[in-house]
Each structure stands twice: as structure tokens, then as C-alpha cells.
Amino acid sequence: MKRKIVHPAPSARALSGPNYWRSLDELQGSPGFQAQLEREFPEGASSIDGVDRRNFLKIMAASFALGGVGMAGCRRPETRILPFGKSVEGYIQGLPIYYATAMPLRKSAFPVLAETHQGRPTKIEGNPSYAPYGGGTSLIAQASLLDLYDPDRTTGHYQNGAKIDAAAVNQILSSLNEKYSANQGEGLAFVATESSSPTRARLVRELHKKFPKAIWSEYEPISDEAPLEAAQAVFGKSVKPVYQFGKAKRIVSIDSDFFQSEAGSVFYAREFAKGRRVTSKDDDMNRLYVAESSFTLAGSMADHRLRLASSHMLAFAAALAAKITGDSSYDKLAQGLDIKAGWIEECAADLSNNKGRGLVVAGAHLPAAVHAITYAINASLGNIGSTVEFLEVAETKAKSLASVTAAIAKGSVSSLVILGGNPVFNAPADLAWANAQKSVGEVIRLGYRLDETALLASVNIAEAHYLESWGDARTVDGTIAAIQPMINPLFGGLTEIEVLARILGESETDSHVLVQSTIGKLTDGSSTAFDRFLHDGILADSSYPRVPVEYNGEGLAELVAKAPKHVALSKTNLEVRFAADSKVDDGRFANNGWLQECPDPITKIAWDNAIWISPRLAKDLGITSKGSALQVVRDETEEFEKGKQMARVAEITLDGRTIRGPLHIQPGLSDYTIVIPVGHGRTHAGRVGDNIGFNAYPLRASHAMAFATGATLTLTGERQVLANTQEHWSMEGRDLVREANLSEYRENPGFVKEVGMESESPSDIGPEGEKMTLAQRNSEIPRGNSLYKTPTFDGVHQWGMSIDLNTCIGCNACVVACQSENNIPIVGRDQTIRGRSMHWIRLDRYYSDGKIDGAAFGGAGNHEIPEDPQVSLQPIGCMQCELAPCEMVCPVNATVHDDEGLNVMAYNRCVGTRYCANNCPYKVRRFNYFDWNDKKLDSLYMGPLGEHGMPELVQMAKNPEVTIRMRGVMEKCTYCVQRIENGKIQWKVQATREGRPGDVAVPDGMINSACQQACPTQSIVFGNLLDPKSAVSIAKSREQDYALLGYLNTRPRTTYLARLRNPNPRMPDYKSLPLSRIEHDIKSEGSAEKSAGSEKKEAKS
């Protein structure tokens, strides 16, 4: 258990004052009460005996059932009701308690801290005890909280459609045990998801012992770890790679989106950012080469990006290997590769010049052969042991889903147990899983929802959410993380290990006991060790052993033989790349409104998936933008009509299977690869996820799970509107995201000052202001030439934020973290289409291709969507302007400045003129057009006739420290003012207790905004500007620091650190300036002469 609160010692007055007792029993000192006190509330949860802790949780939850905090109606109260108010030692009403737990996902887990308010978890944060993740989290981990309170989750166990109680479930499970104990499990089959849980592994081992003839299979529609067979083949060991991006100076990604879709992405992103961050011109900076078919976050960060079909990655890897290892046997594999001359040569040379400091990674979805070649390259470069480590993992004995269908087809399966997963929805089309499942007599399914698979099961057992479960899991490097419940299962759900233990007929089936016994075997078995485990959330030194490996290429040929053959792609022979959706993953999070509403970081499409096609393919299909003769901006009218993305609907046919979906023309895709995010198009996900997007699984066969060639695409002539949150993709040559190449930065570290409007106007803070220190500038208000009197900034702190565009990877974790922390409502698909999404922080995504040409400005007019753009990302929340344009236009004083520099909103005072939102140049203010919280999203327009009232379960997810805003009120980022105030109070209490009552300046790092806390790359820094040593002051003192639209003299407290790119001058696609800068220079200088000039200069040198 992790406790962030510090409890005040009793004051002298309390000790000497009158005595209070909690009951007559206490007054009498009756032994019963004493015992109860000791048993239930021992000092500090970290030393609680585990069993009692569970009871403690039960009680806690139960007391709220009576208290009506939101549990009423969910569950019958437990027998023992204790008042919660004063009785839990150390608990202070209103202060959250943080518990360590972990969110399991496939073969890894995110160690997290769950913030609980009065027994209900309200926010997920990263667990800083786990150093590799360093407190960072991912989008999915942040949003997982909402699933706990999903009103559409299973609320009970069912048998043939009728609700059954827990005893009946136990009966069913133990009868399975009885039935199959006799025949060693003949006829019993399991389909489970992948898991890293040591307890489950232990139970599965026992299962194999007890039911040797039972089939245990594991199925995941998406793989996020390198296939073990690759390592097995070339190292002869069962090992998996873990990458040390922090140590790598030259990184080549072969179709690997290690920022998002690979296991351990939080760790990788964090380490990558370490190598990316440049604080002075002497700093080294890593260089990222990406070859990819789709457009991923890794691609958006790339210094050199090569668009290449996934099916050509084998040839690419081989060509790279040939150059690096000098082994000509690779040449044959590389045949047919058609890429820009010199790309591979220079990339290989760069890697070879950085031996031991380079890293080549391959995407988890690629065939084992590619991974094997990648290992060969890394081995040849001496990267193994430095930037790539191999960890020994147990070989899995799990069968494939296909083997289960084969057994079912033979009629040899009489009982099928499905543990989690949703195979009816996401199994490969060729397995015809739904039919197979239907033909089994008894199907027992443990599931979180009554989903597609549940409908075809005879028994449905409700599964517990990880926040209400005991369990364990391993992180990407194998460190064991604790999963402990924050709350009693809301609907009596069981965990996977409980179900397994019951089927196994274990004497003890309580998951807590099961976990404790697993951990007990790994530690000295003491309860202290277990408590330590729970407190830290991770088991120290429990990672998989790092083992040395020796490359031998013997098994490579076999892998290559299995890999799909290289074929040339064309308009009639397309490659389809099936990728996990960036938000709903494989579909499991489809009913999560936070995730659905979060725009995809690349396409910016929320609430939908789309068939991504390249601009080249679009042109081949006859989709060409005509534009107007006098066009003003980069043209996109073909796709956007009146601000709405009107996507063409197309049909894709692959091996006789066809699906339909809307097209999204995506710059940067490999020409003839179409990317389809899977996971959408659910029919039984729940009210949020049903019938959102289209289902791509019916197109996918088991032999080509990640990509397949031979697809054709035909337009149907229909159009469909997509909820795209960003209509315009070009920065239009504006100075919004300022970028430079590392070489320019080294020559001129202050280049940001020479870009944009400020460079051409006098300083807004005047010459005196320029001489001031950062702290002075933010508290003494240099007037510059301003006529306006500013607020007094005489608070003890002056809050500010710095966002490093150089390390922001656009993962969206901050967006959902903010949503969770600040009770930001979801508005639904329809309202998102109407441009009313409510996110307080958003990620702006711009493409640039170095051309900027509007016909209305005398150019030829640019109708082309770039085929190979660079991406610039920019997270934008309220800038907390010192001279806030929103404040001076509010007629009712609803938005005002406080003395610590926050631009605060008084929701009660707001009448909703929306003038502030108009006058905000950053467009970060969000308006409650409807009662999003009170009204059902499908009856917003029904007014008082529509249903209203927030489901009780959803109410529980709300942060009690943040107001729920009603309709007609403006809202925006507050720098998490509730966290600031909490931090100030805590610090004051602590300082007073320590005898420093006047010490009210909160030390740096004590207050973290939600976005900052979630950021895996630590790109967001928040703190006190008056403290010159605070991280934010240091960041803002760097020369790359600039204010967005600074020329407006708004003096934003959030500033940005310019983005740097580190291209290799020898590469064929080298540009001496980032493309967005070229566009900017053309637009502001009237020509690209400056850019072209410097390019020439560089070429000479």
C-alpha cells in the first residue's frame, strides 16, 4: 500500500482535552471492542495481515453501501457495518489514499497507483516505485478505471440466460472438477487470454498435471511481443528481448511502434525520451530511423522515415543485415526491395559507426524471420548486452486456438471453458469460431461483459475488474507486480485464478490466498514480505533473469521459409495491415467512453475506425482534390465538407472475404498498404461501444494475422461521416510548432527567437523585461508597451508549465488522465462530429511536406495531400496567460486571475456568454452545450423530455475534489488546481508540525498535474517559477523555450520547448531544415531562399 497522506500527530489540545469515545463499549474498555479495534484497524495498512485487509476492504465498501455514496443498490450490505468516519486509523476524511496495484495486459502489466476516495478508486497513476516506468502510464491504463464503473458490465452470473448465485457457480465449477477428474480431463478445453500472472502459471501447471488430456489454449488477436520462436531459432534459448532505448544513439525501427503498441511501451517511450532530450547544445541526441507501412507514433518521431509495406520488411531487414554484417547470403532475401537509393547504405553506415550504441527493433507483428535477422544485426553491431537484453522466459505449453477448433470439429470437446477474451468477435475468420463454440455442449465463460462470446455460452460467470481483484502480473521485464483490490467486487465477480482453482478442486480458492502462496514461494514466505510486496506494488528483483546469448544463424533458413513471400504490391494487389486500434486495442475497451472519445493521435478520428489508405492509392482510385481556383489553404475539400469528414465507403476483399468501411486518406502510408484498426464494430460491447466503426476481424485469417497481401478495394459510392476532431492538417506556415535540426540548434541555440512573429516585433515585455530573471518576469510584470494593468502576482508560488515538444510522442495518456482527474464528460459521437468535444488538453497534429502554396496568395495552389510528410505534435491546454484575453471579456467576472498566476474559473458565476472562448487564441475553453453529465447522450436534444440522471455507477468514478459542471458553463484546464491546493495544505501541515509554520512554499516535485503525472516521457513539467531551481524554471530557462503566439502579448505561463530533429546529412531524404520550417520560411520570407540557401551551404560543408 502506498500512502501519500501524512497524518498529523495529535495536538496538545487533543491530548489534554476532553476524551471522546466511539461507543459505550469503548468507554468500558470491553474486550470485544478492543479485539475488534485491533483486528480491523491495525496500525498502517502496510503491516496488516492480508486476510484482515480483505475484510477491511469489504467493510469499507459496505459502509458506503449504507452511506449512499453511490453503492446503494449495487450490492446488499455485508453483515458488519462500522462507521467509517473516525474509526480507520490515520484516515482523514476527504483525503485520498493511494494503493499500489497493476493493470495486466497480455504478457505484461502496468504497475499503477490507484487513488481511492472513501473506498472507491477514482484515478489511476503510474507507480513510481517501478523505476523503468517511473510513474508514467499509458492511455489505456488511465482509462481502465472507467471500465470498473461501466454500467454495461455483467452484473451477475448466468446459466442459460437465468441469473444464478455464487453458490451455483461454485457448484458448476466443482462439478467440472468431478466430471473430469476421472478421465484426466479428456474432453475439457480451455481458451484463455495471454497472461503474465505467476499464480495463473502455477495453476496452469497444476492443471496440466491434474488434467493431462485437457486442452489449454491461449489466444490473443494482437501480439505485442517478439515471437519466441525467433530467439529460439537463432539463440537456441527461450529468451525475449528487452530494449534499452536510453542507451541507444542510433535506433532503427522496422515497422515497430514501440511507443504504443509493443509491450513495455511506457518504458521504451521513457527511455527514448532520455536519449532525445537536449538541454544544451553539447547534449547528444539519438537518431531514429523508422521503416513502416502504417503511420505510427514512432514514425511521427522519426528523423528519417521510410514508407514500406509490412510484407517488405523482411527484405528491408535482410538488406540492412547484408550491409552491416557483410554476409552476402542476405542479398537473396533482399531482392525486390524498391526504395530510395542510399537509404539503407547510409542507415547501415550510421549504425556501424555507432557499434554498441545502436539498436534495431522489429515490430512484434512481423514474422519470426525478421526478428531473427534483427537479432543478427544487433549481434553483429555488438548491441546485445548493451542496448538489447535478453531475458529468459518460460516456454509456453499453450496450444493455439486452431487446435481447439480442430478438437471441437472432431467432437472431442465436451466442456469448453473460456477465460476472458472474446473469440467469437475476434477469432480469425477461417476458424469459424462462433460455429465451433456453438457446437460444444457446455461452454463456461468467465467474462467482464455479456458480449458476443457470452451470448454463445451456456454459463456466464462475471469477471472481476483488476481494481477489485487479488492477483499478480509481470511487467515487461518480468518484475512481479501486485494486483490488489481497491473495492469489493461490485457485482460479485470472480477472478480467473479463482475459477481455475475451483475447477482444479483446490482446497483454497480465494484469490488472495492463491496469490499469497505464489508470492510466499518467491519470498521468505513471511507476511511482512507479502505486505512489502503490496506496499511497493512490485516484488524487488523478481524480473526474468538476463541471460547472455550467442547468435548462430542456423535456424534462420527455416524461419525464412515460413515467412510470407515478397510480392510487388499494386492497386490491385494491396497489402492489408491489421493493427490494434490506438484506443480500444483489440476491441476489449470498446465500451470505454474516455477511450472512444479520445482522438486517434495520427488520424484524429474519435469514435470510429477507418480504412487508412495512402494519398497515392486515393489518386489511383480517382479521389483527387479539385479545390477552387482561388484556394486559400492546403486543400482538403475532397474529404471534408463543411468541417465534417465525409469519408467514402469502400469494400475490401481478401481471399473471398469482404468488409465495408469508410476510407481515410492518411498521409505517410506505404503506397499500397491499407491499414485497418481492428477492435471496432462491436455488436455487444455495451451502450458506448455498440455499432461504432466497423469490424475488420472477418477479413483476417489465422495464417496472416498482422498483414496480408492480395486485397482489392472498391469504392461503393456512399459517404459516411467520421468524427474527426481536426479538420485542417497543415500548419499553414505558421510559427506554432517551432522546429530545427540539431545542427542548426548547435550553431544557434536561440533559433526559436528568430522564428515567427515575435522575431519581427519589439519584445512584448520591453527591454527592461528582457533583462529580468524568469521569476521576476512572472511576478513583477514587465509592462512592455502594454496599456493594461495586470493582476498582482504576489502569491508565494507562481505556477508555470513547460512542454517539451522534442520528447512528446503524442500518446494521449495526458488527455485521458486529465479527463479522469477533472471529471470531464464525454459528449458522444454525434456531438464530437459537431465539434463540441470537451477535452481540456488536446494534441494538435500537423503534417508538413515543405510546400505551402495557396492560389489566393499568388501561388499555384496546393491541392495535394502529402505522401510523405513530417509530423509535428503539440499538446495544448489552457496556457494560464498572465494577460489573459478571456478574463477581460467576461462580463460577470467568472474567469479571473489568482495571485499565483492561475487563470481560474468560477463555475457558479459563469453565465455562458462564451466570449472568453472566442477570445482565447488557443481555443482551449470548452463549453457545456448540454447537460452532458445529467442527460443520456442519445437524448440530448429531447430537453426535459429526455431521460436524465447519471447512473450511480458512473457517479462513483468522479473525482470528489472537482465540481461537475452543469450546462451553460464554460470550463477549461486549471493546472489541476485541486492538486495544487492539496499540496499546499499538506505541505503547510507538515511544515507546521515540524516547527516551521511560515514555510508555505511547496517544494518542487510535490505537486504534479494529472497530465504531467501520466506523461511517460516526462515532457510536461509543472511547478513554481519563483523557485529558480525548480524543474520548470530550469526548463523555461533553456534557449528553446518559446511562447505559442507570444506576439499577442498574452504572456502564457505554459511555454514550449522547440522540437529538434536529428537527420543524417548523408541520407538521401535529408533536408537541412524541418519541413515545417521550410513552409514557415516560404510563408514569412516570401520564398524558400533562406532554406534553400542554408541547404546549399550545408551541402558544401
Next chain:
Amino acid sequence: MAHASEHSAPAILSEVKPASLPRAKMVDNDRDFAWITEKICGIVEGKTPAWWWWCFGVACFMACFTVAGITYLVATGVGVWGHRSPVNWSWPIVNFVFWIGIGHAGTLISAILCLLRQKWRTSINRAAEAMTIFAVVCAGIFPVFHIGRVWYAWFLFPLPNYNVIWPQFRSPLEWDVFAVSTYGTVSVLFWYVGLIPDLATLRDRFALAGRETRAKIYGFFALGWRSSARAWSNYEMAYLILAGIATPLVLSVHTIVSFDFAVSLIPGWHTTIFPPYFVAGAIFSGFGMVLTLMLPLRAIYKLEDLITQYHIDCMCKITLATGTMVGYAYAMEFFIAWYSGNPYEGFTFINRAFGPYAWAYWIMISCNVITPQFFWFKSVRNNTTFVWVLSLFVNLGMWFERFVIICTSLTRDFLPSSWGYLSPTVVDIFTFFGTFGVFSVLFLLFIRFLPLMAMAEIKGVTPQADPHSGHNPHA
């Protein structure tokens, strides 16, 4: 003009024949006082014509759209309108500025022309003032109901409250509250003071006709007017003072409305040209609306002798002048956008003319810049039907001017990531449509129950009122 002063040198010419420049007649056909009284009072006293009932029914029906739209809006949320981020103001504010602009002509005619002793104002000032008041009523609907929580609209007024929170006086919206309410109050007062002698006339006539109830009602509002010389003297002074008070208001209201935009920092709004440009535009649209209303009235009630061709000429010329000013302002905006060298500003104006709302921009240009140019031609000014059609275009153009200013600037401002496109909803359209009904209801009631023209004043500008009428002043 060519009068020689007493001490001037002897004329060079042996004989001076000054050109004869006859003053335009304010009342044609030498109508006498009785005819004027009979004509104007007759409209009120006569039987309600059938067309009035038809018009009134249609107007009431139209007004229901506004009532229904507003009811739905308040019950459901501002989301029923087409607003979105980044276009947080759209139709309602366009409509507000449109109606407020229309309201300008009335006070201009009554106050400024009164101070400038423009006698032609007398035939049209009453109706124009009524139009002003009704337009302000229509305008007032929008800013009140466009806010998110209309039940807290009183937060905008400086009312004592226990939280001691005052409105924010730096906000142009707050200035609006005072500017519009002052303007509305003074306009009503001005209109009413002008009505008093005519109400007394009606009272007396109804009393003579034995219609006691009406006589009492008119008598109540006539405030005991007995047409004494002293009363006239006080009346004239009061009227003059009110004209003095109202004159700066004509300029201030739309100046302050323009501050809603000019004070902000949005490219396309943030311009110092706005105050004069908005005032010119408002007068332009106001005269457009006066023409739209008066020409049919003139035809229906056969008021050609009172609203003469000269009056129409004057109004057309003012429309031409202000329309040209507005056109000049459009050109200056472009010039300054280029001359300032600010790329955001430059983009906004290019975007207006050639961007997604180019259609709206060119409607605005054709209606506001090209239409009034027809008024250079006397033949056009003499063609009443054509003038009326042109006045409709002026009204249309001025609505689009506000639309262009508000919507094109907001849809594409600083960050291209936030750009959007505004499409109105049915509720937007119906609510606006309904305000024409509200306006018509009020105006129809006005022409039915109140003297359409200031009888006393018209009599004052007839030749008969001149003690020297019939004499040659130069003889």
C-alpha cells in the same frame, strides 16, 4: 448663399439675377392642416382593414417560431443551436447586431436630423422611431437567450449581492448592457414625447366622435396636453434636449457593439476601423429598413402627398452615402491587413473573400457595395418599386456583413488545428425567422393604433405654417 452683406462692394454686374432655388416642398399638392389631420387620424379611426388582419395573423404565426425556439433552447441547452468550438458566437449574435443596426435609423432621423434642422425628417420620423424600438426589442432577445444560463442573466447587472461580486466593467459585453438599455430607454422616451400632441389630437377626435373608452386611453397617454403656447414651448425644449441626448447615443450604441469585436484579439475582429464602420453600416441598414417599411405604407395608405419623392430621394442619398462608406471600410480592412504585415490578419481577409465562406462574402459585397450605387441615378430613385427592391438587398447584405465578420473570423483563427465550419441548425434559422414576426406584430399594432406620422410636425413644415407664405422673400 449669394446674399451680399451690407458693406459689400457695388455689384460688378449691372443686374443680379440670382438663380431660383426653390425649397423642396415637404407636402405635395398644397394640402392644408385639416387634410393632414384627417389623413393620419383616419388610419387609426377607420375600420380595421382586412389586409391588416391577414398580416397580423401571419406575423403572429411567425412570432411563434421565436417563442417556440427560445422555449426549446432554454429547456434543452444552447447546444440546439449550431455553435461549436471555435465558433462560439454565430447566428444569435449576427442577428443581434443586425437588429440593433436596423434600430439606428430611427434615432438618427429623429435626433441628428432634428438638430440639423432637416425638415424632411418630419414625415418619416415617427415610423422610423417605432421601427427602432421594435428592432431593439428583437435585438434584445438574442444576447439574453444566447447565454448558457439565461436564468442568471441578472449577473450582468450591477445589483448589490451578498458575495459583493460586481460585473466586470472591462468587458465590452458589459458595455453593451448599458449601451443597449440606455439606447432603448432614450428611444422610447423620445418617441413617446413626440407622440404626446398627436395623442391629444386623437383623444379629442375620439371624444367628439363619442368613443369614450378610446378617448380615455389616448387621453391618459396624452398627459393632459391642451396645446397651450406654454405647453408647446416646453415641449419644443424637451424635444430638443432629448434630441441632444439621443444624438451621441446614435453613435455610441453601435460603436460599443462594434467593441464586442474590436476589443478582442481575433484577426478580423481586432480592428480600430470598427466603430465608424459599424455606425455607418448601421445607418445604412436602418435606412434600408425604413425604405422597406415606408414605401408599402405610402402606397397602401396613399400617403404620397406626405412622403413625397423628395423624402425618398433624401433617404436614397443617405443610403448611398453610408453604403459607400461601408464599401470604403471593406477596402480599408483589406488594405490594413496587407499593410500591417501581420500574416494572421492577412490570412483572415483573404480567407473571407476566397475561403469556405466566400459565398457569404460576395453576397455581402454585392448587396452592400454595388446595390447603393444605383442611387446615383435619379431615375432609379424615382422608381419606387426599384428602390424598394434595392432596400431589401441592403437588409440582406447587412445581415451577411455581420455573418461574415463573426463567422469567418471565428472559424479560422490562429491555430489551424482548431479550425471548423459553422452550420446553423433549424432552431437557429427558425428563431431568427420568428423575430421578423415579432417585429411585424409590433409594427402592425403601431400603425393600427398610433398616428403613423407626426401630424403636428408635418404641419409645421407646410407652406401654410410659414407666416410669410405667399410672399417673395427677395422681393
